[in-house]
Amino acid sequence: MASVSHDPGAQSAPADADALAPQVWPAGARRDEAGRIEIGGLDAVALAGRFGTPLYVVDEADARARARRTRLAFESAAHAAGTDVTVYYAGKAFLSGEVVRWVTGEGLAVDVCTGGELAVALAAGAEPARIGFHGNNKSLAEIARAVEVGVGALIIDSEVEIERVAEAAARAGRRQRVRLRVNSGVHASTHEFLATSHEDQKFGVPLERAVELGNRIRAHASLEFLGLHCHIGSQIFDAEGFAESASRLLAAHAALAAVEPLPELNLGGGFGIAYTSADTPQPIEEIADGIVSAVVEGCRDRGIPIPRLAFEPGRSIIGPAGVTLYTVGTVKPVPVEGGTRRYVSVDGGMSDNARTALYGADYTARVANRASAAEPALSRVVGKHCESGDIVVDVEHLPADTAPGDLLAVAATGAYCWSLASNYNHVPRPPVVAVRDGEARVIVRGESIDDLLARDLGLGASEAASEPDAATAVDDATGTPAATRTTTEGNPA
Incomplete structure (x- = not known):
């Protein structure tokens, strides 16, 4: 498994903190003319504004292409050897x-x-x-x-x-x-x-x-x-x-x-x-x-x-077809040996991505709502949970001007993120949105606070959840609980 490095120098700063490494991101991911990340032909800022954050985004065309490529690779090798093959999709991933x-x-x-x-x-x-x-x-x-x-x-x-x-x-x-x-x-x-x-x-x-x-x-x-x-x-x-x-x-x-x-x-x-x-x-x-x-x-x-x-x-x-979008809440400089590490806190964390805490997994993060000419700065992306181990990306170099309100995209989150998600600290699980050819649709509805209350029978949950108010209502068309999710209105463009 990948290991979390607590050595600030373990990963050198990239030449360009905006660059999207093609082997890490979905095949269709790019930055548009305004510097915003696009996935499946859709602007990440628009996705966050419509569905809220945190948000799991899955590029359908990318996932299908990888499934097809994998099947063809094994079929080609097997047929050349004079045999046949069955390729199963391991559903535990997602x-x-x-x-x-x-x-x-x-x-x-x-x-x-x-x-x-x-x-x-x-x-x-x-x-x-x-x-x-x-x-x-x-x-x-x-x-x-x-x-x-x-x-x-x-x-x-x-x-x-x-x-x-x-x-x-x-x-x-x-x-x-x-x-x-x-x-x-x-x-x-x-x-x-x-x-x-x-x-x-x-x-x-x-x-x-x-x-x-x-x-x-x-x-x-x-x-x-x-x-x-x-x-x-x-x-x-x-x-x-x-x-x-x-x-x-x-x-x-x-x-x-x-x-x-x-x-x-x-x-x-x-x-x-x-x-x-x-x-x-x-x-x-x-x-x-x-x-x-x-x-x-x-x-x-x-x-x-x-x-x-x-x-x-x-x-x-x-895995590579998925990207998780977060909104930055706070940025905190912390002195470390040899310099300063910035703690960039987002509105999700180990409840929507447990892999870093469980396995010491590595990830890549990029500011998604704009391009930046600022120098890359040593950063750690952390969540909102009451755990010091609530780390999403342990070592990353984000633009030095990353600020509250920025939209952050974490790549390669299609596998073992939604499937391991929890309600730790009573945080609702995000929706999953599929994108393809410039269109988006919810494929797994997100949760609201009402959903959490409805399971707690000690609260008279049947009455509490029977008439959700405007603050906790869920739009079934978008999967977005109104009061429990962050939108990016007013974020820097």
Whole structure:
């Protein structure tokens, strides 16, 4: 994972604090003639004025293009090797009805890991046969529901789930297709990986038990064993870790295939994206070619057929398509060793982006409502929550004239921001707005204070929320709670 650096000198000041690094921002992002950032053909200031801030903005065309490019990259590599492939969108990155329709429209299947995610995928029209269901602790009700609707694959994550899924399938009179999640002992993050013999984590079963448990799956008439599954990490920049993992899995795959055919091998996801201009992930085409080549070589060495392949990208599809807009509230200079760091406080924070606090994630921020000729100044973008760790961007160089009322855009927030959002400090979650070809529409409604009060039955919430006043009303057309969100009227242009 990326790390938060508390060293002010860890990132050098950019030559241009207004520049939008193309690998970080959505493909259509640019500054217009007035210096304002545009996303999907729409002025960020206009978006903030219409929907308020904080605001999640997702470039639909960018997300669709990344989904399509990823599918084509893996299909090309697989077909060249004489096999086929299924590319799943990992819904945990960000799942909504519209996003399901985008990715399935671009030919992807959908990967879910809870009953709630399954419900969203089904409600959005995803074909059950093209859904994979993950999870280390799937409830009996979730298993039964997945079997009932006919999901294409249930991923068995532990020994006990073999019996649970088999019994659910038998009761339903179905033969349920399953995969077995295996820990290959390969840990990958960014462009580095570590190969060990064991993994100490909650997911999957040890590699040395894969053959035994695979044969146990086959002993159940109600189960159809598709193959092994493995996920080695996140934010992976190249194919090296996947190649090592595939090599290990193929030994178990070959042993199982020697008994009866094993049609598939699922190597998971975790493909990385650029959060800053220093990040340089390989193009997805090179990653796909590298992984498939390793599988081909491993199969050739073992004298076995090349299985059908499957992959599960999420962040690499939706992450770069997202931008979060904030309004600056205060700017505070703080003396640090070697100079001064400015704390730029915005109207959101860890409730809409928990990744910096959770993982030490890096991000890129830019003033969105204007261009600036001011020198870049060492800055830390922080939120409004009552936590010292409420940091959105740890180290950034914003124009020295960044001031209250400015609009700030944080890039690459499409993945694991909305999906990890909370109501910490009773802050309502922002809406999600999709933009495309100069048009915007709300795809997830934002919350109001009334929404929060309505859940607190100790407040007589049913009466309190029955007649929202003008200060807390939500415009269903925009998803904007009037009194709980900041608009940019009067912001510097």
